[in-house]
Amino acid sequence: MYQYNEFDRTFINQRVAHYRDQTERYLQGDLSEDEFLQLRLRNGLYVQRLAPMLRVAIPYGTLSSQQLRALASISNDFDRGYGHLSTRQNMQFNWPALEDVPDILQALADVDMHAIQTSGSCIRNVTTDQFAGAAADEEIDPRPYCELLRQWSTSHPEFEWLPRKFKIAVIGATFDRAAIGVHDIGIRVNGSSEQPENALVDIYAGGGLGRTPVLGALIRERLPVKHLLTYTEAIMRVYNRYGRRDNKYKARIKILVRALTIEKFKAKVDEEWAAINHEQGAVPAAELSRLSAFFAPPSFAELDNAGELLGTQRLENPAFNRWMKHNVHPHRVSGYSVVTLSTKVTGMPPGDVSSDQMDAVASWADCYGFGEIRISHEQNFVLPHIPQDKLYALWQQADAIGLGHFNAGLISDIICCPGGDYCSLANAKSLPVAEAIQRRFADYDYQYDLGSLDLNISGCMNACGHHHVGHIGILGVDKKGQEFYQISLGGHAGHSGEAPRLGQIIGPSVAREEVCDVIEKVIKVYLGLRFEGETFLSCFNRIGILPFKESIYAKAA
């Protein structure tokens, strides 16, 4: 993974010093609430319903064991002994004291981490495939390009004060686990990691979830990667100058793209790019090689696939067998696997992890997996490089502390925002809904029979829980002071090889106590009409929304 040098360290230490001074001036009354708001947001600090919330950047979801241990310590020293894995591959602390934040940021800086630009109207943490560098379906490692964008966008002089937040995602694998279609800019890298400077990138723009969900459109194909930064600069400049600033609900780039039409937007960006001296601004090949070198594969041992051993272990232990089926993914190197450690245990908020769990994951990473950890946008931990003959030992240890749940990709692996329990933006609670659904579908055989099913819940239309791209999406809405839930079907983030798609709303929203019944009816329709082996999504593609509508809203006879 990327290693900070003296430049990076000096930079973030100087940033902490500036923020410490700002916090002191705020506490002395020299900065108003509104002024400080803009400054603290750009350092990751929100003030939520119950307490401040600090969002720590985990660049493209990649973390070392040492860094995860530091996060565990921070959660013990400054919070309540836990953290929350967010849908943007970050970690959030829900209970820090505002006056402690400079010290927390210093503790992060001491392990080469920060919370810069994790909120506010600026370019946010770049996200990618949680299996990058490990996945069997990977064409090229996206992480060097993510790091390039991270550095370029950090405290960019021109693009720190945009009309609204700006999210960039990058993918280099066949299956789009980064959901590039629903980002302000989505980047597909094509090429080979052996020649990182010769990669070609496809650029999508104008995607996003939120109040007005839109899929990004392809605006540039096969751009030589040395031009990635100047082309991004052109997009950002067009957005910064012409994006709406009068109404925050119409300020995302997707609204600008829609207002101009994609053709005119593309023409404006191309005209801007032509005017930039993009040969002078090209990323030097040496820089791309330098960044790529940080992501060279670890020193994998020459191992054979451990099929026989795993077969015996799976036969002996049905729970391990299930975990293997759902939580273990193919690795590009023989004898290794990619492991997802699910945080989705019924009764625990999805994504919440205790400091003990963080320490344990760090030690497993050291013991078995080259010290590397990832965070997925599904809010789970990933250990990307685990030798297959260590899987059983790892699972036993994980299971002993609540991280061995065998539900990755199943209905109970719910993506869920913190919702009305924590977030001041939320219209409705999301955590109790997630828990009720997990209880209703607790039976493993039933879940297994349902197969892969993405169920995503957001507590408001800001869509942090990605409800638009859930096969089943649930959105909390406020109806005259009452919490209601709108359900949509058929959404898809793009990770199963099909182009991403937004869900369709099935009908009027329902009260919280009815949500589980409605989901159960949806499931019954699927079970009744599916062909042998047909997933929920393919079945939906074939039969459409009507049978579901009819079942749910049928008038009582």
Place this chain on the structure above:
Amino acid sequence: MPRLLKRIPSGWQICDVAETPWIAQDEWRAGGALQVGVDAEPLADWLEASSVAIEFPAMTDGRGLSLAVLMRNRLGYRGELVARGSIHQDIVHFLARCGFDAIELPNEEHLETALKWIDPHTGYYQPSVIRSESALTSAN
């Protein structure tokens, strides 16, 4: 006499300056001091201005930053470029790196703080209008 932050060869300092008679775009003539809004489209005529000010309507409005970059890099404007309006003392470093060489604050009391934070980092990741070398372009 108004006080503002000014770039001098050795860095930045707080200066007392004579009041500038700024003229809005529709009444401005070559030779005069031109004040434009952040939504203006840069014009070649502006090269004839004695000085140009961009007025920021809010601390959070980054359009003036892009306009400054375009004036410096695209239009080739080399004269004085002044930031006015809702300028916050903690974000002056963005203005400096986008090519402003004079900054007025709505409240002169904050000039010392602004001067303290005019250049909070010893180096930056990106090249800028005022500094072509950066961490990304000089592979180390």
